[in-house]
Amino acid sequence: MIILQCIVPAVNNFIKMRSLRTMTLAGNEKKVPAPQLLEMAKALSSDLRLRILEVLGDKPMSVTELAKLLGFAQPTVSINVAILEEAGLIETAQRFGRGKQCSRTCDSIVLELPRSYGDISEExxxxxxxxxxxxxxxxxxxxxxxxxxxxxxxxxxxxxxxxxxxxxxxxxxxxxxxxxxxxxxxxxxxxxxxxxxxxxxxxxxxxxxxxxxxxxxxxxxxxxxxxxxxxxxxxxxxxxxxxxxxxxxxxxxxxxxxxxxxxxxxxxxxxxxxxxxxxxxxxxxxxxxxxxxxxxxxxxxxxxxxxxxxxxxxxxxxxxxxxxxx
The missing domain is CATH 2.60.120.260 (Galactose-binding domain-like)
Structure with a gap:
């Protein structure tokens, strides 16, 4: 089992991975079963999507706010938000007086590696x-x-x-x-x-x-x-x-x-x-x-x-x- 910590520093975005025999995760975590690894890898394979996860670590934001902060066109941000939502990494909800807001669903991810042939099917x-x-x-x-x-x-x-x-x-x-x-x-x-x-x-x-x-x-x-x-x-x-x-x-x-x-x-x-x-x-x-x-x-x-x-x-x-x- 591998722990993937969603940490994206402002200067150099990266994903830090480390193996632990005994693991204890603090905070909100998401467990990703083997058949969903490809979808999760796709969701995390973009610098823009990692930056979206980074800024949502502070507070929920609308797509308009994300686009303005990150300097990308709103349609581009909307597409990447949809990919992250499909992977279960963020969720969107209507907030009273603030419109539709995006928020991060977890602070860390636990990946279950396949144990035998056939555990992963192409999603x-x-x-x-x-x-x-x-x-x-x-x-x-x-x-x-x-x-x-x-x-x-x-x-x-x-x-x-x-x-x-x-x-x-x-x-x-x-x-x-x-x-x-x-x-x-x-x-x-x-x-x-x-x-x-x-x-x-x-x-x-x-x-x-x-x-x-x-x-x-x-x-x-x-x-x-x-x-x-x-x-x-x-x-x-x-x-x-x-x-x-x-x-x-x-x-x-x-x-x-x-x-x-x-x-x-x-x-x-x-x-x-x-x-x-x-x-x-x-x-x-x-x-x-x-x-x-x-x-x-x-x-x-x-x-x-x-x-x-x-x-x-x-x-x-x-x-x-x-x-x-x-």
Missing amino acids: WKTVEMPVGMYNEFRVKSPCGLIGQNGLIGQVDEPRSFYLPERSGAMLIWFSEDGYVEYRFPNVLPSEADYKAIAVSAELCSEFIGYKEDWPSDITLSINGREIGTYTSTGDFGENKGAYTPSWWYGGTQHGQLTEWRVGADGSLLNGQPCSAMKINDLGLEREETIVVRFEVKAGARNRGGLNLFGACFGNEQQAIRLTFIR
Whole structure:
């Protein structure tokens, strides 16, 4: 048995682990059985999530307060709070006069290591799709694709979206309305029971150059079923993206990490209810592939285009992630 102490110093965040033959834990502790180790490891594998746990050690806070204190966008904090809540490390509750507050559930964690083969079953699996590996699209100029070394094809030329080099794209964009569609493999066995499925990506609106206050309604659908619409507040170019190449300047720099999650009771967008679509409505057991579409509809109130970021652009080191949870 290993004791994982949730201690995150302000200067150098780390997890301190130590083995003890005899153990006595003071304070509030959480016991993690072997089948939940992978979920717990995922929850603790992010510096931002450790910082959230750190600041919640002092007092409960709202997502808005956390975002302001930590210097991250509110949707990004909401997603990470949802992951910590899923792992049982924090809980959210309505506090009179203060809105919805987040609080830490424990001060220490006891991990039970597996004793024999089969004690751990895979609780989640993620497939990451490069942004240029779309199967279908409909885009309008201005539009374009950027790879690690520069422009792919010609800027503002929709025909460039057919080029085979598109597979190496790290940033794609189009204006007004349109869509890009991806086909993910269903990597779980046909008899697997799904608890939830989640799609996450860094994205934002599209304006020539950039415009911080340019909204766009971006709808995600899975297997032709609409999950929910995220309204991006702008096309962000004032601050350099953490992973944006140094040679890229004067245009879009980063987006906002956004997650749609479909579970047994409905769908969530960045941790908040967005539709009644349920996991059983997606027909996952019947589909050979899972079709994911990012779309700005022609009839949308805010037809502000779309920027979609890969692992080497923006603030998040990821492309489009499809996560299976069972």
